[in-house]
Amino acid sequence: xxxxxxxxxxxxxxxxxxxxxxxxxxxxxxxxxxxxxxxxxxxxxxxxxxxxxxxxxxxxxxxxxxxxxxxxxxxxxxxxxxxxxxxxxxxxxxxxxxxxxxxxxxxxxxxxxxxxxxxxxxxxxxxxxxxxxxxxxxxxxxxxxxxxxxxxxxxxxxxxxxxxxxxxxxxxxxxxxxxxxxxxxxxxxxxxxxxxxxxxxxxxxxxxxxxxxxxxxxxxxxxxxxxxxxxxxxxxxxxxxxxxxxxxxxxxxxxxxxxxxxxxxxxxxxxxxxxxxx
Amino acid sequence: xxxxxxxxxxxxxxxxxxxxxxxxxxxxxxxxxxxxxxxxxxxxxxxxxxxxxxxxxxxxxxxxxxxxxxxxxxxxxxxxxxxxxxxxxxxxxxxxxxxxxxxxxxxxxxxxxxxxxxxxxxxxxxxxxxxxxxxxxxxxxxxxxxxxxxxxxxxxxxxxxxxxxxxxxxxxxxxxxxxxxxxxxxxxxxxxxxxxxxxxxxxxxxxxxxxxxxxxxxxxxxxxxxxxxxxxxxxxxxxxxxxxxxxxxxxxxxxxxxxxxxxxxxxxxxxxxxxxxxxxxxxxxxxxxxxxxxxxxxxxxxxxxxxxxxxxxxxxxxxxxxxxxxxxxxxxxxxxxxxxxxxxxxxxxxxxxxxxxxxxxxxxxxxxxxxxxxxxxxxxxxxxxxxxxxxxxxxxxxxxxxxxxxxxxxxxxxxxxxxxxxxxxxxxxxxxxxxxxxxxxxxxxxxxxxx
Numbered sequence: 001x002x003x004x005x006x007x008x009x010x011x012x013x014x015x016x017x018x019x020x021x022x023x024x025x026x027x028x029x030x031x032x033x034x035x036x037x038x039x040x041x042x043x044x045x046x047x048x049x050x051x052x053x054x055x056x057x058x059x060x061x062x063x064x065x066x067x068x069x070x071x072x073x074x075x076x077x078x079x080x081x082x083x084x085x086x087x088x089x090x091x092x093x094x095x096x097x098x099x100x101x102x103x104x105x106x107x108x109x110x111x112x113x114x115x116x117x118x119x120x121x122x123x124x125x126x127x128x129x130x131x132x133x134x135x136x137x138x139x140x141x142x143x144x145x146x147x148x149x150x151x152x153x154x155x156x157x158x159x160x161x162x163x164x165x166x167x168x169x170x171x172x173x174x175x176x177x178x179x180x181x182x183x184x185x186x187x188x189x190x191x192x193x194x195x196x197x198x199x200x201x202x203x204x205x206x207x208x209x210x211x212x213x214x215x216x217x218x219x220x221x222x223x224x225x226x227x228x229x230x231x232x233x234x235x236x237x238x239x240x241x242x243x244x245x246x247x248x249x250x251x252x253x254x255x256x257x258x259x260x261x262x263x264x265x266x267x268x269x270x271x272x273x274x275x276x277x278x
Numbered sequence: 279x280x281x282x283x284x285x286x287x288x289x290x291x292x293x294x295x296x297x298x299x300x301x302x303x304x305x306x307x308x309x310x311x312x313x314x315x316x317x318x319x320x321x322x323x324x325x326x327x328x329x330x331x332x333x334x335x336x337x338x339x340x341x342x343x344x345x346x347x348x349x350x351x352x353x354x355x356x357x358x359x360x361x362x363x364x365x366x367x368x369x370x371x372x373x374x375x376x377x378x379x380x381x382x383x384x385x386x387x388x389x390x391x392x393x394x395x396x397x398x399x400x401x402x403x404x405x406x407x408x409x410x411x412x413x414x415x416x417x418x419x420x421x422x423x424x425x426x427x428x429x430x431x432x433x434x435x436x437x438x439x440x441x442x443x444x445x446x447x448x449x450x451x452x453x454x455x456x457x458x459x460x461x462x463x464x465x466x467x468x469x470x471x472x473x474x475x476x477x478x479x480x481x482x483x484x485x486x487x488x489x490x491x492x493x494x495x496x497x498x499x500x501x502x503x504x505x506x507x508x509x510x511x512x513x514x515x516x517x518x519x520x521x522x523x524x525x526x527x528x529x530x531x532x533x534x535x536x537x538x539x540x541x542x543x544x545x546x547x548x549x550x551x552x553x554x555x556x557x558x559x560x561x562x563x564x565x566x567x568x569x570x571x572x573x574x575x576x577x578x579x580x581x582x583x584x585x586x587x588x589x590x591x592x593x594x595x596x597x598x599x600x601x602x603x604x605x606x607x608x609x610x611x612x613x614x615x616x617x618x619x620x621x622x623x624x625x626x627x628x629x630x631x632x633x634x635x636x637x638x639x640x641x642x643x644x645x646x647x648x649x650x651x652x653x654x655x656x657x658x659x660x661x662x663x664x665x666x667x668x669x670x671x672x673x674x675x676x677x678x679x680x681x682x683x684x685x686x687x688x689x690x691x692x693x694x695x696x697x698x699x700x701x702x703x704x705x706x707x708x709x710x711x712x713x714x715x716x717x718x719x720x721x722x723x724x725x726x727x728x729x
Contacts, residue, residue, distance in 0.1 A: 066428040
């Protein structure tokens with residue numbers, strides 16, 4: 001079982017934040033939260049819902065559902081291939097609310113949507129926020145929206161009580177770290193390496209430095225993503241962060257073995273958080 | 279997938295209703311539009327980018343601002359322009375071509391005479407110097423028709439930088455000879471097989487590379503689009519086109535032109551040319567977009583004409599997108615204009631009414647391509663042929679609107695001849711059916727390949 005760094009600020013539950021509540025629940029159990037990512041509509045909407053439910057039942061605390069997008073510059077080839085297939089299979093953006101509602105109606109997991117910004121802008125930021133909240137969603141993770149450009153989203157997320165998870169990276173300056181931590185709600189997403197998504201054998205020392213810097217800037221919850229694919233990595237990263245995000249490995253499991261494989265990998269990953277042995 | 283269109287389905291600019299306040303402000307004030315520093319042009323521009331790249335963009339912006347203020351840097355740029363690129367480029371009066379333009383006087387700004395054959399060299403020399411100032415050892419670039427890739431490989435060779443060029447796999451096939459040129463210059467060309475395998479996807483791949491290698495690498499973006507500071511920086515290096523053209527037309531005719539024409543994909547040659555005349559309100563500015571098979575067919579790249587504001591590749595601008603916000607695939611006979619976005623400063627100039635943007639079909643462009651070749655002995659790039667076809671329309675309109683006692687030759691149109699057509703000879707030969715049926719060239723060209 002992992003313990004949490006003394007450097008992390010005290011952590012009362014953030015009022016109204018579903019992501020914060022999920023991470024705090026894990027923290028009360030003495031472990032880091034496990035966050036699983038899948039793209040919506042891969043290979044179809046119902047499978048995404050089934051796989052999300054399977055993740056929730058097998059040890060994931062928080063689910064991240066990606067909107068397939070034509071120009072995913074932060075995604076590696078496994079996720080990009082999955083999203084291309086989802087689009088080819090007819091996925092349309094409003095279906096994201098079906099996926100979120102399908103998972104939240106069957107589980108207690110907090111569900112965040114990961115999306116590049118143009119689809120949200122196209123629908124209308126306020127409309128998107130309203131529909132996401134109505135579907136039971138927790139909020140948004142925005143890989144190509146920085147707080148500097150986010151005034152509309154800050155307003156809409158306040159109005160509908162949604163989390164706004166911004167990213168920080170090894171290259172983030174102290175000033176930007178502070179501004180991004182201040183703008184975030186739910187948690188801060190620490191990019192572990194300079195690069196795009198994809199399983200890596202090591203995420204290196206950069207991840208810990210980013211997490212420490214975010215905590216020092218006052219972030220109560222910092223979760224690490226990019227490159228995490230094994231329970232050993234989950235254990236290592238969960239020792240100094242508040243949550244660990246796994247994406248590519250779960251997408252590959254779904255691609256190769258379906259929902260059962262997702263359930264099995266989730267169980268395996270969750271041993272890294274100490275949950276399975278708690 | 280569909281795009282939003284106006285009441286008749288074509289020709290209504292989405293921006294007409296969007297930035298009416300800006301248009302009103304523009305019409306009622308005398309403020310200079312030149313040298314806008316960004317990050318915003320009206321509501322366009324900005325930085326819609328992953329946080330991982332923001333530090334690099336900050337470093338680039340800081341380096342660029344200091345370089346602009348450094349006389350040693352500006353002297354270096356001027357020296358390379360003069361003694362390497364071959365500037366100033368000529369301004370050539372095209373008297374026989376003018377007969378196809380309603381009889382107005384037509385002047386061609388000869389960017390085709392630059393080293394590497396297009397305006398692209400202006401930007402790459404400047405950015406490669408910036409890369410050196412930042413201590414970067416490697417540049418990456420994206421390219422559609424290959425002209426920016428060739429220019430980037432050239433500048434990298436000159437300044438001793440490693441160069442990697444991303445190019446859509448479809449474009450490497452269409453422009454095989456330019457791929458060979460880049461390789462001869464020492465660059466590595468990486469064909470991109472994602473998406474539509476054209477310019478848009480090459481940019482995505484270059485961005486992925488940049489995120490992973492940002493410590494050593496400068497992304498040498500080829501057009502006045504992307505995240506701040508790229509739109510204003512790329513424009514800065516191309517402003518020399520408009521500055522020279524303005525001085526030359528005054529010297530040769532004693533007055534300013536009635537209209538200035540340029541082709542617009544991302545819009546780098548056009549924004550450089552326009553800038554020389556932006557504050558001359560009496561000079562009409564025209565940008566000609568790729569109308570492909572016709573804007574009513576959906577197979578085109580007429581971004582401002584039929585796009586809607588959105589974000590792509592780091593900037594908010596007009597974008598060809600479907601109702602879900604997914605980027606649509608663009609189509610053009612010109613690989614260099616085959617891009618669904620456009621630089622944000624163009625979006626702003628369109629909204630405030632300072633520049634006008636119109637589509638030119640593949641057929642119209644190819645007709646102008648043939649006319650210029652045979653009237654003036656200049657084979658233009660197919661990109662440029664869009665500007666020439668537009669100039670023919672503008673000239674004819676000017677001639678039709680003459681007042682009493684005026685003659686067409688009182689009117690002057692300047693066209694930016696952004697590049698020469700060597701790279702497009704195979705496409706043109708196939709288009710005009712000039713290749714014998716049994717020739718090897720015909721067989722190759724049927725596939726759209728470069729000879």
